[in-house]
Amino acid sequence: MGLRDLVAHAGRGLPSVFRSQKVRRAGAALFFLLFLTLIVCVDFFPQRVRLQVGQASPSTIKAPETITFEDRVKTEEARQRAAQMVARQYDFDPQVTVAVREEITEVMSGVRHAQQDENKNTQEKVEALKQVIPFALPADILNTLAEGDPATTAAVEKELTLMVTRAMESGQGVAEENLADTKRLLNEGIRDAGWSRSYELLAQNLVNTLLRPNAFYNALRTEQLRQAAMDQVVPIQFTLLQGQKIIGEGEIVTSEHLVKLQAAGVLQPPVPFKTILGTMLLVVLLMGAVLFYIRREHPEIYGNVGYLYMLGIIVLTVMGIGKVLVATQVTQWPEFGSLMGYGVPVAAVGMLVAILLDFRLALIMVAVLAALVGVMTGNDLRFALVGLLGGMAGVFSVSKLSQRTDLARAGVYVAVANIVAILMVGLVTDTSWGLLLMSGLILGTANGLMSSVLANGALPFLESSFRITSAVKLLELANPSQPLLKRLLLDAPGTYHHSILVGNLAEAGAEAVGADTILVRVGAYYHDIGKIRRPYFFIENQLTTENPHDKITPGLSTLVLNAHVKDGVEFAREYKLPQEIVDIIEQHHGTSLITFFYHKALQQDEKNLVREEDFRYEGPKPQTREAAIIMLADTVEAAVRSVPNPTPGQIEGLIRKVIKDKLADGQLDQCNLNFRDLELIATAFGRVFTGIYHHRIEYPDSKEIERRRAGNDRRNKQLTGHSSG
Incomplete structure (x- = not known):
């Protein structure tokens, strides 16, 4: 079970909402976005330490160089x-x-007036006191105050007013935050004044009830004065000497340690939120641009979720490898280690996408990946430029793949392009010659070889997981040592050679109209593999004059011929041939009429029961240009082979007649071939047959040579005898 099958199987176990293609596609896009963002902007392999306050230092850390810096913590x-x-x-x-003074005076005056009123008894005076005192007092206190001396009340009033005035006018006055303290101090002063309990309680309640703030906080003026005081502070500077110990192994980290470590550049800072957000937006923009292009130019790729998953897997894998390379430290030569971004195998993405999907899409993916490499390496344009040029070289080097060794050759092209690009960038950035040559030769070559190895190694996995038939897979199938082709050669040798000729014809026709030449050639090799089951029912495999069809009815012969298509599909699926090849096998006859046996049946038909549809192949008709070209090549090759000693004129006429008949029969209605394409195909077929049936010199046979040699010997003897005489 491939990766794609596993994903589909897992999807069947999810709720219905998650089985929706749109939901799954959105989830995959979100997963890809998050992981790619993390790979680009998060340092998973930090070259600097991560420490926190209260943590024990795992090692002794010293200052790498002398540095003077502001101790911002102490300055603050x-x-x-x-x-x-x-x-x-x-x-x-x-x-x-x-x-407040007036309110105290008003209450105390009311108490005096009640005390001085001789017309009222004690109870009436108590009632009068309740009217003027703004708080409740115990009955015995009120009775005592009612019978009190007005002069004593006046004295208490005077002293109380003086105490309150001093309290409210001392310092900056009474503020809200010190009101309670002021009341407490006044109450203590009242207790120490030596007044009677009734006057003491009256005075304390007057203070607690009437005293309120007379000083109000001015936040603006306070902040201005504080800011001015802060601005006058001189920054505190600190100097670390090279090799000076900042923190020892096992020491507990303090905030002062962190300040020194950060100033020395050995502390790994957290990734800023803005950096993560900006990187995510960049990834969204690039993803959106790629998806828009795919949807517009390659709807067949956009509609296949598996292909989109594959693109994501390729990008994440290569970027992950690049992340490891960038984080690699070369302790003996740190300058060289800082250039490890040149080794990111961007070309592997271009090569894989070009082989598996599309050439132009591969170029776009290379450009996108080069931009992400630049961001991942600290926004360094050098690595982005080298990745772009090397990736483009990889795409162009596999654009016309004809054999597996071309992948190895592509790695060499990528290496050369990388070396040139690294040298060019190094000259622009004024890199030292030693570092320039070393990084170019080592990293450029390693990048090319790694790209080739990754592409070569990933191809079988991606082909099987996502059911893609690449050019490399087709080239493997074209090898004569393939089990099915070996069976065809041994069991049906005539059909095998017929298939080789059809492959030559079809490849020439496909090249003329820009179709897939490799698919056409391989499809031609396998189009008649169904004949393996009954090889001697097909004339190219009949070594004697005996024909099995002479012993059976035309209808049965038609069934036998029809069966070779079904048998071919069964063989193809048994040997796990790609679906594209299976389609060609199934469509290479379309619904064509089996003319010979149809006419033979008509000759034997005495009751007019023969129907034309009973003598047609079951189809379907060719759905692609490649299948249609193989149909035409197959029919043309058989037709030309049936003509003894054909002339170029006969061949050209026969080619055009076959194409015209197929067109008139509607066999080309469902493929994407126009009249101009058919003309180019006919011309290409003619060139191939011209090479096969070219004019040859007639050489005499061996007996004729011996006869002429004997005659020459007799003439030489006669001439010798005349001379001696």
Whole structure:
């Protein structure tokens, strides 16, 4: 079971909403987006340490170079201390003090008036006191106050007013935050004043009820003064000498350690949120552009979710390999280690996409991946440019793949392109000659070889997982050592050679109209494999004059011929041939009329029962240009072979007649061939047959040579005898 089958099987176990193709496609896109963003912007292999306050240091860390820096933590602490030394600023309102005094005087005056009223008894005076005192007092206290001396009340009033005035006008006055403390101090002063319990309780309640803030916080002025104090603080500088220990192994990390480590450049900072967000937006933009192109130019790829999954897997794999390379440290030569971005095998993506899907799409994928490599290496344009040029070289080197060794040759082309690109970029950036030559030769060559190895190794896996028939797979199937072709050669040798000729014809025709020449050739090799089951029922395999069809009816002969198509499909599926080849086998006769046996049946038909549809192949008609070209090549080859000693004129006329008959019979209605294509195919067929049936010199046979040689010997003897005489 391939990867694609596993995904489909897992999808059947999900709820119906997740089985929707749109939902699954959106989920895959989100997965791809997140992982690619993480690969590009997150350092999974940090070259610097990650430490936190309170953590024990795993090793001793020293300053790599002498550096003077501002200790921002201590500077900030000094600034905060200066700000805290600035007191809170208040706006004083004297009218509040006046109002509080007047309210105290008003209450105390009411108490005096009640005490001085001789016309009222004690109970009536108590009721009068309740009217003027704004709070409740115990009954015994009210009775005592009602019988109290007005002079004593006046004295208490005077002293209480003086105490309240001093409390409210001292310092910056009474603010909201110190109101409770002020009341507490006044209450303590009242207790110490030596008044009677009734006057003490009256005075304390007056303070607790009437006292309120007369100073109000001015936030703006306070902040201005504090900021001015902070600005006057001189930044605190700190110097680390080269080799100076910053923190020892096992020491507990403090904030001061972190400041020094960060200043020395050995502390791994967290990835900023803005960087992650920006990278994600870039990936979204590039993904959207690629998907828009695929949907517009290659709807057959866009409609196949498996192909989109495959693109994502290829990109994530190569970017993951690139991430490991970029993180690789070369301790003996750190300058060389900083150039490891040149080794990212961008060309592998281009080669795989060009072989498996499309040449132009491969170029776009290379450009996108080169941009992501530039971002991944710290927004370094050098690595993006080298990746772009090397990737394009890889795409062009496999654009006309004809054999598997071309993949190895493509790796060499990529290596050369990388070396040239690295040298060019190094000259522009003024890199030292030693580093330039070393990085170009080592990293450029390694990149090319790695790209070739990755492409070659991944092809079988991707082909089987996503059911793609690549040119490499077809080239393998064209090898004569393939089991099915060996069976065809041994069991039906005439059909085998017929298939080879059809392959030559079909390839020439496909090349003339821009069809897939490799698919056409391989399809031609396998189009008649169904004849293996009954080889001697086909004339090219009959070594004697005896023909089995002479002993059976035309109808049965038609069934035998029809069966070779079904048998071919069964053989193809048994040997796991690609679906494209199976389609060619099934369509290479279309619904053509088996003319010979149809006319033979008509001659034997005495009751007029013969129907034309009973003598046609079951089809379907050719659905692609490749299947149609093989149909024409198959029919033309058989027709020309039946003509003894054909002339070029006969061959050309026969080719055009076959094509015209197929067109008139509707066999070419469902394939994408136009009249111009048919003309080009006919011309290409003619060139191939001209090479096969070219004019040859007639050489005398061996007996004629011996006869002439004996005659020459007799004449030579006669001439010798005359001379001696």
